[in-house]
Amino acid sequence: SQQGEEDPQALSIQEGENATMNCSYKTSINNLQWYRQNSGRGLVHLILIRSNEREKHSGRLRVTLDTSKKSSSLLITASRAADTASYFCATDVRSGYALNFGKGTSLLVTP
Amino acid sequence: DGGITQSPKYLFRKEGQNVTLSCEQNLNHDAMYWYRQDPGQGLRLIYYSQIVNDFQKGDIAEGYSVSREKKESFPLTVTSAQKNPTAFYLCASNVRERSNYGYTFGSGTRLTVV
Numbered sequence: 001s002q003q004g005e006e007d008p009q010a011l012s013i014q015e016g017e018n019a020t021m022n023c024s025y026k027t028s029i030n031n032l033q034w035y036r037q038n039s040g041r042g043l044v045h046l047i048l049i050r051s052n053e054r055e056k057h058s059g060r061l062r063v064t065l066d067t068s069k070k071s072s073s074l075l076i077t078a079s080r081a082a083d084t085a086s087y088f089c090a091t092d093v094r095s096g097y098a099l100n101f102g103k104g105t106s107l108l109v110t111p
Numbered sequence: 112d113g114g115i116t117q118s119p120k121y122l123f124r125k126e127g128q129n130v131t132l133s134c135e136q137n138l139n140h141d142a143m144y145w146y147r148q149d150p151g152q153g154l155r156l157i158y159y160s161q162i163v164n165d166f167q168k169g170d171i172a173e174g175y176s177v178s179r180e181k182k183e184s185f186p187l188t189v190t191s192a193q194k195n196p197t198a199f200y201l202c203a204s205n206v207r208e209r210s211n212y213g214y215t216f217g218s219g220t221r222l223t224v225v
Contacts, residue, residue, distance in 0.1 A: 033213050040221075042117075042201055043154075045213030088153065092209070098144055098169065099214060103153035 003027065004089040004102030012108040019076040021105040023089030030092040032065055033099065034074050037086045079109045113138045117202050117217035123225050124196065132187045132220045134202035142205040143185040147171060147198045154201065160185055161208045189222065197224050
């Protein structure tokens with residue numbers, strides 16, 4: 001079952017701007033992960049944040065996790081045209097057995 | 112280089128036919144997964160396997176079957192019982208179930224019913 005819900009569904013920004021995507025989920029998690037998917041390709045793992053962590057950085061990516069609100073955000077700073085893709089959050093649920101994926105946010109970065 | 116290979120990239124199936132999608136990994140991962148992706152639907156879990164010779168149904172297993180005879184291989188058969196098989200199919204693997212590592216995905220197979 002799909003547990004994560006990303007917001008917004010679509011986002012259009014210009015190069016150099018920051019992009020923020022949000023993810024909400026419903027049940028307790030072990031960790032939350034973000035993935036990128038270029039059109040017609042497989043998903044690529046970006047970053048994982050554990051349930052006892054509040055913030056994590058990787059290059060131009062910053063992820064936050066608020067377990068009290070059951071929400072996470074992904075910030076991409078100084079975006080580039082190559083960041084154009086769909087971004088998915090996925091939750092490793094304590095009572096589950098595989099990652100649950102949201103429907104994704106489609107990001108368009110224009111030069 | 113280690114990774115997951117899915118084949119074929121494109122597959123066309125006539126109504127009433129069974130077709131098999133290949134998924135091979137050389138990452139020495141224990142866990143493997145099959146997801147289906149439809150436009151605007153995100154990814155939905157079909158089957159998963161935590162170890163050789165063992166697999167479990169996911170959320171949408173009806174009309175699909177799998178086998179896990181080798182650690183490296185997790186083929187998915189789309190049977191004629193699957194009413195709407197046109198979709199993008201993604202195979203993934205993980206070191207093991209419940210690891211704090213991300214999944215590695217293949218590049219997908221796009222199946223179309225003609």
